[in-house]
Structures are given as C-alpha cells and as structure tokens.
Amino acid sequence: MMVVQKYGGSSVADIERIKNVAARIEKRVKNGDKLIVVVSAMGKTTNELIALAGKISSQPSPRELDMLLATGEQVSAALLSIALMELGVRSISYNAFQLNINTFGEFSNARIADINLNKIYSELEARDVLVVTGFQGINPEGDLTTLGRGGSDTSAVAIAAKACVPCEIYSDVAGIYTCDPKVHEKARKLEYITYDDMLELAALGAKVLHSRSVEIAKKYNVELICLSSFSEEGGTRVVAKLPEWLEQPVVTGATIDTNQLKVTVNYLPGDTDILSRIFNAVAKASFNVDMISVVNENGHSHLTFTVLSANPAAIRRTIESVLKDIDGWELTLDDNVAKVSTVGVGMRSSAGVAARFFSSLQKAGVRIIATTTSEIKISVLVPRTDASKALRVLLDEFDL
Amino acid sequence: MMVVQKYGGSSVADIERIKNVAARIEKRVKNGDKLIVVVSAMGKTTNELIALAGKISSQPSPRELDMLLATGEQVSAALLSIALMELGVRSISYNAFQLNINTFGEFSNARIADINLNKIYSELEARDVLVVTGFQGINPEGDLTTLGRGGSDTSAVAIAAKACVPCEIYSDVAGIYTCDPKVHEKARKLEYITYDDMLELAALGAKVLHSRSVEIAKKYNVELICLSSFSEEGGTRVVAKLPEWLEQPVVTGATIDTNQLKVTVNYLPGDTDILSRIFNAVAKASFNVDMISVVNENGHSHLTFTVLSANPAAIRRTIESVLKDIDGWELTLDDNVAKVSTVGVGMRSSAGVAARFFSSLQKAGVRIIATTTSEIKISVLVPRTDASKALRVLLDEFDL
Secondary structure (H helix, E strand, O other): OEEEEEEOHHHHOOHHHHHHHHHHHHHHHHOOOEEEEEEOOOOOHHHHHHHHHHOOOOOOOHHHHHHHHHHHHHHHHHHHHHHHHHOOOOEEEEOHHHHOEEEEOOOOOOEEEEEOOHHHHHHHHHOOEEEEEOOEEEOOOOOEEEOOOOHHHHHHHHHHHHHOOOEEEEEOOOOOEOOOOOOOOOOOEOOEEEHHHHHHHHHOOOOOOOHHHHHHHHHHOOOEEEEEOOOOOOOEEEEOOOOOOOOOOOOOEEEEEOOEEEEEEEEEEOOOOHHHHHHHHHHHOOOOEEEEEEEEEOOEEEEEEEEEOOOHHHHHHHHHHHOOOOOOOEEEEEOOEEEEEEEOHHHHOOOOHHHHHHHHHHHOOOOOOEEEEEOOEEEEEEEHHHHHHHHHHHHHHOOO | OEEEEEEOHHHHOOHHHHHHHHHHHHHHHHOOOEEEEEEOOOOOHHHHHHHHHHOOOOOOOHHHHHHHHHHHHHHHHHHHHHHHHHOOOOEEEEOHHHHOEEEEOOOOOOEEEEEOOHHHHHHHHHOOEEEEEOOEEEOOOOOEEEOOOOHHHHHHHHHHHHHOOOEEEEEOOOOOEOOOOOOOOOOOEOOEEEHHHHHHHHHOOOOOOOHHHHHHHHHHOOOEEEEEOOOOOOOEEEEOOOOOOOOOOOOOEEEEEOOEEEEEEEEEEOOOOHHHHHHHHHHHOOOOEEEEEEEEEOOEEEEEEEEEOOOHHHHHHHHHHHOOOOOOOEEEEEOOEEEEEEEOHHHHOOOOHHHHHHHHHHHOOOOOOEEEEEOOEEEEEEEHHHHHHHHHHHHHHOOO
C-alpha cells in the first residue's frame, strides 16, 4: 500500500532519532508498503536559521529568508535517506522543487498550487521510499518558497490528497489531546476528532497539525492519523464525522494561548471611521488580529483587540501613526494575558454549553477581559495568572 | 564593470564576517561595479555536514551526500544577500541550479558542462549584486551535484570565463605565497604566478585555489587575482606569462602535504600482471594514488605508493582482496610521512635545480622514501618528523 508519512522536527531532531525513524520505516517497507516520507527540519533548526538572519537584519527579505529556511528540510531529507539506505531500504531524497511542488502567493506563507506526481510514481517503481522536503515549494518564477510554520503537514496532506492515499503525521505526542499533555496531566487522548474540531484546535495553537493541512484533508477527505514516532501507541484519526458508536462529546478540547498581546485604545471619537482606519493600518502592517471588542459610551469608542506574537513597539507605532491628528485617546498594551478556549462540534447542538462555560469561570473567580465565540468554539481572554485555573475549571466542567 | 568575486568559507565563517564581506561589496557597488558573488559554505560547515552523515553511514550515497552538502552554500548565499540588502545594496541570491549551472560526471566530483548566463544578465540589469551558491550544480537528471572540495573556485572561474569578466578570489590570505604563511614565517607573497605554477601548487595542496579552477582560467585566459577579504593588501595575479620586467625565479613555491598514506607491498611475484591488478582495484575503490615506486629484485617486485586522505583499513581490505590467492607478500601501511615539493616554471630552463634540491636535503640528513618529478616540480616523500626541516632547507636553497 502507498502511504504518505510526515515526521516533524522533534522526530528527526538528532542522528539517533533519524535512525529511529529509519528503523520504523524499514518495518513498514518489510510489510510491503511504499512510502512517501515528508520531513521537517531537524529540531529547532528553523528557529536557529531565523535567529541567524535576525542578527543581520530586523526585516530580512522574505524571498531570501525562504531561501535560507529551505535548507533545513534538505538536510534532514538527505540524512534520513542515508539512514534508510544504511538499513538496505531503497530510498532517494528529493527537494520539493525537484518534484514540482508548485506554489503561489507570498514568500514565507506560500500555498501549494499543484503537485506533479509523475516523478514520485516513477521513483517508487524502483524504490521503496521517497523522502521529500516538507514546508517548501517553488513558485512560477523559480524561487524557493516556504509554506509558513508547520507547513510540512500541508506538504504531506497535499501529496496524500493528490495521490489519494492515507496520511500519517508523526510527532512527539501520540495524537490529539483534550488539552496539551505536556502541560496538563489531565489531558486525554482522543481516538477520533472531526476535521472541523481539529481546524478550531489548530487555529487555537494546538501544535499537532497545521491548519491549512486540515483544510486540505477536509476538502479532499484525506484519511489522516496523528501518531507518535517514539511509541507504538494508537493515535488519533481525523475524520469527517465521528463513528456512530462513539459517544459524542460536547466539548472535544481546551487550549491556552499565551501569544496574545492585548491592545486597548480608549476615548476614540465615536462618530468617525477611525476604527476601520486602525484595523486597516494594523492589517497592512501584517499584524494578526484575533479577538476584538468595542464599547461605545458617551460619544466615545473604547476598542480592545488582541494581536498574535506581536512586537509591542511596532504595534504602538502603527496605531500612533493613525491617531496622530486626534486628541484625547489613551493607548495601553498588555501581554500579561492568555486566551483560554474550548472546542467541540457537539456545542452546535448542545444548548447551555456557553452558560456552563461562563458560570464555571465566574464561580472560580476568573476575570474575563474579552470573549469570542463561534458555533463550535468559545474563547475568553483572561489575565495570564488566571489561565491555568481557568483551564482546570473547564476541563472539570466538561469532563475532558 | 562586471566582476566575479568568490568568498571562501573563512571569509563568511560567521555573521560578523558576512557583514564585513557585505560592506566590502557595497564599496565596489558604489564605485559602479556590478558583481556576481560566489560563496562557499560558512566556515567548517561542509566538514560538519560530512561528519553528520558519517555518524549514520560509513559510505553514504554520493547522491544523498551532495544533496546534504549543497545546503551549506545556500545558507551563506541567503545570509550574504540579506546583509547586502540591509546596506541598501540591490541584491538577490540564487542557487546554482536556478542559474542553470549544469554539470556532468559523478556526484561529489561533478564538472561544469555549461552555464546559461541569461538569468544572471537579466537580474543584473535591475540589481547590483547576484549572490550564487558555489561548489554545486545540477545534472541532466535534475539531481543536485557538487564539484569536489574547493569547488566554489571552479564555480567562480567558470562564470567569469563564460561571461569574459575578471575573477577575484577572496580567502583569509592575501595571495599565493612561496610556502604556507600560516606555518612558515619565511613565506613570501608572489605578485604574479603563472597558471602552470599555480596548477602544480594547487595539485600539491596549496589551499588558495582549486586545481580545476586554474585549468579553466588557463584555458579561457581568465583574469584571476587572489586576495584577502580581511585586508586591502594587493594580492597575487595568476597569469599566462610573468611580466617581462619581473626577475624570473627558478622555484616559485614549496609545500608540505601530510595527507599521504604510504602503502608498501614487498615480495610480490615479479612475472605477473599483479601490479596492474592492484592499481585497478585501488582505482576502482576510488583511492587517489599519488607517488609510485617499484623495485624489481631477485624475481620479486617491491611496490611503494601513496594514497591521499585514505582510510588505512579500507586500503588494506582492497589490497588483500587482490592478493588473496598469492603467498609470501608483506603489506605495510605508514601515515607517518609527508610529501615535500618545490614548484617553478623556471625549473624547465634552469639545469641543476634537481641536483641542488637533492644535495641540500642530503646534507641536512633528510631521509627520502620516494620521489616524483615533472618538468616544473620535484616532490619527495620523507618521514613526517623530517618534513619541516626539509622545507626549511629548500626555502633557504632556493631563496624563497
């Protein structure tokens, strides 16, 4: 059977782990499988390369940064292929560009336009394993591009979608948990999760799967399973619909995201287009806005929103430039906050989830700064010191 | 003016040095030059990558090794381009494959077949600097290939030859010296050296220029100059013929090469094709044979030869496999030797150079194990403990 496997950075973090992955692949090959193996860069390589560029320029050219980062996966692909050949497995490594993984869109966040499978198919006639650099592709100009952080998942799922084969995602945790198992001992592994719940969890910062990869898996109904490369434990299947026999949980998971910077601008003139001008400027400066709340009072607007992983000085400059001709406003920034969320397809049909959510937090004395809700998600912004307590309360309330 | 520059590993070994190179390039750009800058991998990166592969396999696939090593120059090219842009220089980096630096021949030692300059020319219309990964190319199958150690020189000279522009080679020494200036304080820098003398010196292990780059420079009469990236000192021009006004030295340079492994096989049957069988097997195993001496005596042959940078166990296996059906021979390996050489186009016309060479060594009591000579070179193999003394004696004798 042909299968796509993806091994994340922690699975290939050093020589011993690469050998471990090679040995696992060898077993599968002995069982008769043909594997397309997508690899991430070793361990923290991508971060190290970004830091190196950061020592030269505070805003390196995205094209040159992609050129730089694309080396990370090339190293791990070549090393894994060498390790496989050492075990007698017929393997060959390829860069994404050599396999015509064509992308469009901006550097550092390119999207896969198409993949030509001819070379993959012809190589796998004579070989057992084709190792491919994840996270990258080539644009119509012939420049190397990368798909954004976690993009190796997208590479793997896209190949699986195009080839109509299953996709196995290997990381250092054996699946999707109700909350981060490295932080909370109460975390419980899910045997199944829907594409929709997975999308919400990924968007909330669950690191197991890249959002875009889940979108593609959903669109093409890719058989997707998340596993650990360090154990034989059964993983989590990501599916369109939970199996009938499975008791449908109301809430599937809970997360904490501490990458939020809270931006508050009080006393804005209420009768202008100032809010849209602020959000336009923030978007143009490529800040990623998350939660938004606006209060109008006595002819003034009070705006609060959060941005992800932002540089406070840069956001301050952006907002001040919009408001330079206006008087009386007050800007405050606060990164001492966290976003706590629960996700679950079951929320759609189960009334009262929101009520239980908010009343449990209230009982526990958690201060809520802002909220956002969707059909299958509730998020609150809380003081960072309250975040763990809030999560614990929610895990208990929803029996996660 | 359009110029090709090549910066070696020590010139781009860390972020500070990359910034230094960028600042030097900026000056040239301000003078109105357009530069094609060929870079090596940072510092010892290539060795580190080879060591990484060596932890997985004692004989990694050459194709996968080239895939691995090609990342080194991609990192330095991207970082240098980022550094140039930070200074406001209009720069872009390219991989050799993106510029159609096409190669043929075996992996790890590929040769440049041709370079299509169209992209280089069109990029340099809108930009000042094009940074290119040295040491690598792409073969007709679309695989990444490397040109052998020091191959970035070859990349640079090949581009210069094709574009008919001068080539500047930057390293951490400001030119070609009569002997290694890092080891011998008597070393003297040459203002000029002929392609022929440079070829001999490069073949003997002088690390400033890769042999093949000198061959190409000679063939296409490339204006070649070796300079330091750490000083403004004038360098060494590599030319077809020394200028008339220059006093022609008999001997241009002297080198020590300690990468030699001496292989001696005594008591071989003298009346067979055993010698050619040994050399065939050694060549097939890709050992690089250098000096050879054979003595026939009482119906036996005694063979001594040296191989470069060889694994003693591997060469022993190779020879034993050839001799497995033969009795009486004795194999000894000795890496405690060094090859000392002098080079000079002047030797051709100057009688008595060999006599002075050997008698000066004899007077100094240096034991000579083997010798090889060419029209413009004399080399002797000596015990490693005698090597420094031998070099000193020769430097004095020939006033280097």
